[in-house]
Amino acid sequence: xxxxxxxxxxxxxxxxxxxxxxxxxxxxxxxxxxxxxxxxxxxxxxxxxxxxxxxxxxxxxxxxxxxxxxxxxxxxxxxxxxxxxxxxxxxxxxxxxxxxxxxxxxxxxxxxxxxxxxxxxxxxxxxxxxxxxxxxxxxxxxxxxxxxxxxxxxxxxxxxxxxxxxxxxxxxxxxxxxxxxxxxxxxxxxxxxxxxxxxxxxxxxxxxxxxxxxxxxxxxxxxxxxxxxxxxxx
Amino acid sequence: xxxxxxxxxxxxxxxxxxxxxxxxxxxxxxxxxxxxxxxxxxxxxxxxxxxxxxxxxxxxxxxxxxxxxxxxxxxxxxxxxxxxxxxxxxxxxxxxxxxxxxxxxxxxxxxxxxxxxxxxxxxxxxxxxxxxxxxxxxxxxxxxxxxxxxxxxxxxxxxxxxxxxxxxxxxxxxxxxxxxxxxxxxxxxxxxxxxxxxxxxxxxxxxxxxxxxxxxxxxxxxxxxxxxxxxxxx
DNA sequence: AAGCCTTTGTGAACGCATGCACAAAGTCGG
DNA sequence: CCGACTTTGTGCATGCGTTCACAAAGGCTT
Numbered sequence: 126x127x128x129x130x131x132x133x134x135x136x137x138x139x140x141x142x143x144x145x146x147x148x149x150x151x152x153x154x155x156x157x158x159x160x161x162x163x164x165x166x167x168x169x170x171x172x173x174x175x176x177x178x179x180x181x182x183x184x185x186x187x188x189x190x191x192x193x194x195x196x197x198x199x200x201x202x203x204x205x206x207x208x209x210x211x212x213x214x215x216x217x218x219x220x221x222x223x224x225x226x227x228x229x230x231x232x233x234x235x236x237x238x239x240x241x242x243x244x245x246x247x248x249x250x251x252x253x254x255x256x257x258x259x260x261x262x263x264x265x266x267x268x269x270x271x272x273x274x275x276x277x278x279x280x281x282x283x284x285x286x287x288x289x290x291x292x293x294x295x296x297x298x299x300x301x302x303x304x305x306x307x308x309x310x311x312x313x314x315x316x317x318x319x320x321x322x323x324x325x326x327x328x329x330x331x332x333x334x335x336x337x338x339x340x341x342x343x344x345x346x347x348x349x350x351x352x353x354x355x356x357x358x359x
Numbered sequence: 360x361x362x363x364x365x366x367x368x369x370x371x372x373x374x375x376x377x378x379x380x381x382x383x384x385x386x387x388x389x390x391x392x393x394x395x396x397x398x399x400x401x402x403x404x405x406x407x408x409x410x411x412x413x414x415x416x417x418x419x420x421x422x423x424x425x426x427x428x429x430x431x432x433x434x435x436x437x438x439x440x441x442x443x444x445x446x447x448x449x450x451x452x453x454x455x456x457x458x459x460x461x462x463x464x465x466x467x468x469x470x471x472x473x474x475x476x477x478x479x480x481x482x483x484x485x486x487x488x489x490x491x492x493x494x495x496x497x498x499x500x501x502x503x504x505x506x507x508x509x510x511x512x513x514x515x516x517x518x519x520x521x522x523x524x525x526x527x528x529x530x531x532x533x534x535x536x537x538x539x540x541x542x543x544x545x546x547x548x549x550x551x552x553x554x555x556x557x558x559x560x561x562x563x564x565x566x567x568x569x570x571x572x573x574x575x576x577x578x579x580x581x582x583x584x585x586x587x588x589x590x591x592x593x
Numbered sequence: 594a595a596g597c598c599t600t601t602g603t604g605a606a607c608g609c610a611t612g613c614a615c616a617a618a619g620t621c622g623g
Numbered sequence: 624c625c626g627a628c629t630t631t632g633t634g635c636a637t638g639c640g641t642t643c644a645c646a647a648a649g650g651c652t653t
Contacts, residue, residue: 144570174547217565226460226467230459236561307561325559333378336381338515
């Protein structure tokens with residue numbers, strides 16, 4: 126073990142799996158705080174977040190030793206610590222590229238602005254959409270992409286463009302200085318080292334559900350024979 | 360090792376990580392097929408899917424031995440095998456509950472219908488929305504939820520409702536026989552055993568990006584001191 | 594002040610996932 | 624028909640993530 130000090134493991138290097146759960150804990154804590162709850166045990170918080178309590182404690186231990194034995198965690202303090210670790214104590218400017226149905230839904234989503242994320246720019250290529258006001262912002266033409274990203278200090282971009290446009294648009298935002306991308310287009314994006322991409326894909330999620338659904342119903346129906354029927358009807 | 364037969368490992372029990380990647384391979388294969396490509400090596404397909412070739416081969420080996428050594432995989436055949444394994448050779452009826460901005464975007468998304476998923480019902484509680492036609496379907500009032508789910512044989516539901524409505528709506532669709540749920544509401548759903556839930560949460564994705572973004576910029580800015588300033592201005 | 598009770602933080606064991614590296618197995622040219 | 628070449632399928636090692644179980648640590652009661 127490579128312990129750095131005796132005061133808990135403030136190791137730089139929080140496991141990726143832990144990072145992915147911190148936002149869930151944070152949301153649960155906010156809910157508790159709204160109900161006026163001051164202190165929470167790992168057991169209670171874990172239940173609210175839908176995880177095992179041992180996992181919760183280990184996750185939190187990666188941030189430091191912020192609980193009190195015999196008592197639990199102070200809700201407000203933990204909110205602050207997790208927020209800070211996630212980088213939510215500073216503001217992030219976000220651009221949405223592509224304002225079709227999905228892009229509009231994202232632009233109108235209140236959950237963004239609430240915690241550290243400011244919707245700073247909306248960009249689209251369609252002249253019929255450019256100039257429209259959505260949620261208090263005017264849609265700019267994508268020709269101004271580089272300029273807008275620089276002016277607003279945008280480092281995070283949300284891509285809600287058609288699949289065929291995704292890679293070119295991605296290349297442009299990256300060239301403009303964006304280093305984090307949330308991609309809704311159903312393509313595998315190629316980016317340079319140092320750029321993070323996360324992907325949200327409805328179709329994939331449904332297919333995973335279908336797999337398990339089929340499993341419940343008794344496994345894949347087809348036997349080997351079916352393929353030939355499927356392709357040439359013999 | 361517990362091999363079942365000499366003909367590859369047709370072990371029931373495909374790793375979850377593999378299942379999550381199969382749809383990605385499937386999409387890559389469809390793209391190749393459109394370009395008229397008949398045969399593909401693990402190296403090429405892995406590149407198209409954005410994964411390591413060894414991982415791809417191991418994933419595919421869980422389905423069976425569908426490649427030809429020295430040659431590669433036949434695209435159409437592999438499409439069929441993966442589709443069958445994922446349960447896409449049968450049709451799945453899907454209901455969307457909640458037709459705000461996000462629900463509309465989902466209802467209009469072409470990627471659903473294309474492969475095995477049929478949008479069968481749209482449900483909402485708002486009288487101003489009920490009766491509207493979206494993408495060829497009429498929005499029904501949520502009072503008819505149980506009836507519609509039974510009539511259409513729906514086993515997969517997409518929840519795009521406000522957070523406060525999510526758990527009650529979830530309980531109702533589950534009681535009606537739905538066993539797979541794709542949840543867009545920012546809450547942790549509680550469901551009985553045997554029901555699968557997958558969650559899509561924009562806010563969480565952004566927070567994960569923010570964490571890495573901050574990391575690139577030199578780690579969490581705040582020192583211990585900052586918390587006191589943040590809460591009571593002392 | 595002392596002992597009991599609660600809850601954290603973590604060592605240790607286990608299981609899953611990843612990636613290397615190579616033998617087995619097939620194709621293709623001569 | 625044979626030998627060289629290509630590519631699959633997988634044994635093995637390594638690392639990450641999860642869970643159990645418990646000692647250490649604090650609060651609370653008497």
